[in-house]
Amino acid sequence: MKIAILPGDGIGPEIIEQAVRVLNALDEKFEMETAPVGGAGYEAHGHPLPEGTLKLAKESDAVLFGSVGDWKYDTLERALRPEQAILGLRKNLNLFANLRPAILYPELAGASTLKPEVVSGLDILIIRELTGDIYFGQPRGVRTAPDGAFKGEREGFDTMRYAESEIRRIAHVAFQAARKRDKRLTSVDKANVLETFQFWKDIVTDVHKEYPDVALDHMYVDNAAMQLVRAPKKFDVIVTGNMFGDILSDAAAMLTGSIGMLPSASLDANNKGLYEPSHGSAPDIAGKGIANPLATILSAAMLLRFSLNKAEQADRVENAVKKVLAQGLRTPDIYEEGTTKVGTKEMGDAVVKALA
Amino acid sequence: MKIAILPGDGIGPEIIEQAVRVLNALDEKFEMETAPVGGAGYEAHGHPLPEGTLKLAKESDAVLFGSVGDWKYDTLERALRPEQAILGLRKNLNLFANLRPAILYPELAGASTLKPEVVSGLDILIIRELTGDIYFGQPRGVRTAPDGAFKGEREGFDTMRYAESEIRRIAHVAFQAARKRDKRLTSVDKANVLETFQFWKDIVTDVHKEYPDVALDHMYVDNAAMQLVRAPKKFDVIVTGNMFGDILSDAAAMLTGSIGMLPSASLDANNKGLYEPSHGSAPDIAGKGIANPLATILSAAMLLRFSLNKAEQADRVENAVKKVLAQGLRTPDIYEEGTTKVGTKEMGDAVVKALA
Ligand SMILES: CC(C)[C@H](C(=O)O)[C@@H](O)C(=O)O
Ligand SMILES: CC(C)[C@H](C(=O)O)[C@@H](O)C(=O)O
Numbered sequence: 207m208k209i210a211i212l213p214g215d216g217i218g219p220e221i222i223e224q225a226v227r228v229l230n231a232l233d234e235k236f237e238m239e240t241a242p243v244g245g246a247g248y249e250a251h252g253h254p255l256p257e258g259t260l261k262l263a264k265e266s267d268a269v270l271f272g273s274v275g276d277w278k279y280d281t282l283e284r285a286l287r288p289e290q291a292i293l294g295l296r297k298n299l300n301l302f303a304n305l306r307p308a309i310l311y312p313e314l315a316g317a318s319t320l321k322p323e324v325v326s327g328l329d330i331l332i333i334r335e336l337t338g339d340i341y342f343g344q345p346r347g348v349r350t351a352p353d354g355a356f357k358g359e360r361e362g363f364d365t366m367r368y369a370e371s372e373i374r375r376i377a378h379v380a381f382q383a384a385r386k387r388d389k390r391l392t393s394v395d396k397a398n399v400l401e402t403f404q405f406w407k408d409i410v411t412d413v414h415k416e417y418p419d420v421a422l423d424h425m426y427v428d429n430a431a432m433q434l435v436r437a438p439k440k441f442d443v444i445v446t447g448n449m450f451g452d453i454l455s456d457a458a459a460m461l462t463g464s465i466g467m468l469p470s471a472s473l474d475a476n477n478k479g480l481y482e483p484s485h486g487s488a489p490d491i492a493g494k495g496i497a498n499p500l501a502t503i504l505s506a507a508m509l510l511r512f513s514l515n516k517a518e519q520a521d522r523v524e525n526a527v528k529k530v531l532a533q534g535l536r537t538p539d540i541y542e543e544g545t546t547k548v549g550t551k552e553m554g555d556a557v558v559k560a561l562a
Numbered sequence: 563m564k565i566a567i568l569p570g571d572g573i574g575p576e577i578i579e580q581a582v583r584v585l586n587a588l589d590e591k592f593e594m595e596t597a598p599v600g601g602a603g604y605e606a607h608g609h610p611l612p613e614g615t616l617k618l619a620k621e622s623d624a625v626l627f628g629s630v631g632d633w634k635y636d637t638l639e640r641a642l643r644p645e646q647a648i649l650g651l652r653k654n655l656n657l658f659a660n661l662r663p664a665i666l667y668p669e670l671a672g673a674s675t676l677k678p679e680v681v682s683g684l685d686i687l688i689i690r691e692l693t694g695d696i697y698f699g700q701p702r703g704v705r706t707a708p709d710g711a712f713k714g715e716r717e718g719f720d721t722m723r724y725a726e727s728e729i730r731r732i733a734h735v736a737f738q739a740a741r742k743r744d745k746r747l748t749s750v751d752k753a754n755v756l757e758t759f760q761f762w763k764d765i766v767t768d769v770h771k772e773y774p775d776v777a778l779d780h781m782y783v784d785n786a787a788m789q790l791v792r793a794p795k796k797f798d799v800i801v802t803g804n805m806f807g808d809i810l811s812d813a814a815a816m817l818t819g820s821i822g823m824l825p826s827a828s829l830d831a832n833n834k835g836l837y838e839p840s841h842g843s844a845p846d847i848a849g850k851g852i853a854n855p856l857a858t859i860l861s862a863a864m865l866l867r868f869s870l871n872k873a874e875q876a877d878r879v880e881n882a883v884k885k886v887l888a889q890g891l892r893t894p895d896i897y898e899e900g901t902t903k904v905g906t907k908e909m910g911d912a913v914v915k916a917l918a
Contacts, residue, residue: 284754284760287754289754289755293755319676319677319680319791319792319793320675320676320677320791321675321676321677324675340696340722340755340756341755343719344709344710346756346757346758347757348757348760348761351723351725353700354700354723354725356725356726356727356728359725359726359727360725360726360761361723361724361725361726361758361761362723362724362756362757362758362759362760362761362762363699363721363722363723363724363757363758364721364722364723364756364757364758365719365720365721365722366696366719366720366721366722367707367710367717367718367719367720368717368718368719369707369710369712369715369716369717370712370715370716370717371712371715372712396805396808398640398643398645399645399649399696399697400696400702400718400720401702401703401704401718401719401720402702402718402719402720403718404640404704404718405704405716405717405718406718427808427809428808428809428812429812431787431809431810431812431813431816432812432813432815432816432821434813435675435676435791435813435816435817436675436816436819437675449752450809452752452783452784453783453784453787453806453809454787456784456785456787456788457787457788457790457791457813459788460787460788460791460792461791463792465788
């Protein structure tokens with residue numbers, strides 16, 4: 207079993223280092239190989255997703271990804287900017303199913319900007335389609351408007367599109383995930399305005415026939431954004447497209463107030479996956495040794511569970527994280543009075559120790 | 563001066579009735595004419611936006627709109643569904659600038675699901691472009707995929723597009739609004755993925771040259787959704803496209819916990835406008851006399867201010883609303899212990915009385 211390790215930019219290398227230490231501390235040993243990605247890829251090979259990095263990712267069983275991006279690359283042409291690496295990996299590896307849990311650890315309830323009674327015990331799973339939609343739809347670009355009220359003017363344009371089988375496969379992932387949880391699935395669309403999402407709704411409704419034990423409901427994306435703020439605990443599993451999922455999964459993560467704790471998995475049809483923290487590269491705190499490595503360590507746990515089929519090892523890692531939280535250890539992003547403030551490395555140390 | 567009154571469905575007629583009473587209680591008298599819209603339009607004339615209703619809206623100086631929609635129309639073909647009325651009015655009247663204030667009244671701070679310190683004193687203005695984007699972009703539909711990985715399959719598709727002058731005019735509205743407030747504008751885009759929004763960002767940056775006194779920043783839509791939850795008070799004015807604005811303005815409204823209080827204005831280039839509450843038609847409580855009429859009354863105040871140029875009368879209405887809140891009157895949606903629960907009509911009575 208081989209794991210590709212892609213640290214990336216900003217705090218990426220620091221947090222990945224701790225996750226790798228945790229993996230190395232398990233009984234079973236895994237082959238790991240590191241390669242540059244994002245800004246680091248651009249520095250090393252002139253491209254955010256260097257050929258060698260993509261090759262490594264393809265031939266590995268799973269990818270552990272840190273984070274990419276730094277303001278210093280903002281002036282590069284878009285194709286060379288760090289975030290193209292993550293889009294390229296998703297598309298090239300066919301990672302169509304993005305699983306983003308939004309869980310509020312009881313110890314961290316105070317960190318949320320929402321009232322404790324609204325979010326305590328929050329445990330929702332957002333499943334975002336990740337290789338289709340307006341993210342990749344062709345045609346797109348800047349052109350002279352060929353028709354309409356602004357014909358002849360310069361315009362920017364993109365194409366939203368979803369094919370039937372794309373919707374079917376993500377719907378299956380979502381229904382199956384709901385089956386393992388509270389058996390409730392909310393499909394988020396904008397069927398009242400968009401043809402793509404009326405089509406989405408029809409297909410999801412059709413797939414539902416194969417999962418009569420799961421309760422399905424449909425919600426417009428604007429309403430979903432409201433309900434996430436109003437009563438987030440009412441959701442179990444949410445499934446939606448790439449664009450809406452981008453927005454809603456980040457909003458849901460922020461409800462917890464501890465985005466430094468939230469892992470994510472992006473899977474292909476055979477459970478090969480890329481695992482990364484839900485937070486970004488935080489260049490402002492990079493190199494200071496204060497970043498929270500727990501989202502990355504929990505991403506490694508998801509990697510063990512989904513791609514390497516090592517549920518027991520995954521449980522061990524997740525329990526170790528719970529243990530250090532119970533011990534009161536906190537990186538600055540989740541620090542509260544009465545707890546012990548630690549840095550990135552001490553947090554890694556503590557998790558490794560808690561594994562024993 | 564003529565005002566078109568379009569009550570619509572659900573609680574629409576009840577809340578409009580109170581707003582009309584408030585308008586009639588002002589010193590100056592306005593001509594008003596009522597017409598059916600949404601489900602009511604469909605019942606009366608077989609179309610959600612009957613010809614006569616559109617004609618009335620066109621020849622009036624402003625439109626006061628209740629709300630449309632009811633589950634019983636869900637099975638109609640899309641072109642006949644109630645929400646097509648609002649899309650049709652926006653497009654036909656060229657109402658490209660949607661102003662959605664999200665204000666938290668001090669008396670209602672407890673209604674929010676967010677902690678008081680995060681939202682107390684919240685006062686942000688979201689400006690949503692309303693006649694372009696993927697809402698109206700052609701081509702769109704369901705077809706056999708002409709190319710790509712799913713060529714030959716059935717697919718749903720839509721086109722996102724923004725022409726230069728569409729972006730320029732909404733940017734001007736936004737910069738001018740920011741000038742009257744705290745002089746800070748956040749343009750929300752997804753320039754890292756979408757060509758349309760890289761173009762948007764470039765044009766907004768260009769328009770900024772004419773407003774050097776306003777501070778402009780750019781934020782990705784996923785981050786904006788997070789920041790609205792994390793620290794909403796950091797925003798002053800937000801400007802964005804139709805689709806992102808739909809999602810963010812509803813999320814922002816829900817932050818206040820009192821969406822029954824929030825008005826909106828949709829303006830054309832000459833300040834002709836359509837005014838409606840930010841909440842929906844709430845068919846579940848229609849006819850019970852318990853709906854909150856204040857968002858509609860405050861929409862009437864915006865109508866006086868923007869379309870009829872009656873700032874003084876607008877102030878009077880807004881002050882009357884503040885007064886009834888200070889008196890402790892609350893419809894059930896904003897009721898808390900220690901306040902006085904009233905119905906739709908009593909709330910209207912109280913505002914009329916407070917005008918005196
Ligand atoms: C970096 C960006 C392209 C990316 C996205 O929009 O998908 C990010 O926001 C994410 O959610 O992983
Ligand atoms: C009813 C619907 C078409 C509409 C929209 O999406 O614009 C509504 O959500 C709104 O925000 O006014």
